[in-house]
Amino acid sequence: MQLLVIYDVENDRTRVKVxxxxxxxxxxxxxxxxxxxxxxxxxxQELYYRLKTTLGVEVGNIQMxxxxxxxxxxxxxxENVSCG
Structure with missing residues (x-):
């Protein structure tokens, strides 16, 4: 099954971990x-729990x-790409 994950995490370090x-x-x-x-x-489900732990109490939103x-x-x- 395909999964799309989008996120908005304030803390740079946590965002990289996500x-x-x-x-x-x-x-x-x-x-x-x-x-x-x-x-x-x-x-x-495994990924959900990992992301939940990674975000912890940091300000952010992760949607799966x-x-x-x-x-x-x-x-x-x-999609348009530049030619130069």
Missing amino acids: SEALKDYGLSRIQYSAFQGNLSPNRM FPICDKDAKQIKEI
Whole structure:
């Protein structure tokens, strides 16, 4: 199942730890504070607890959006890149 994670964490050190955790679980950065990847429900639960522990009492918000395979196939992306 696809997972989209977006976050807004005030503390720089905690924000880096969140992004490292997401990379550890094989997710890919799609925006500065957004990652996406394929995880089983059990791995999603593990990641949830890791992120909850990582954030601790710091000011921030982390949201995890599971996307079923049917809906993931309908994801559309528009991207323009510079030529220079």
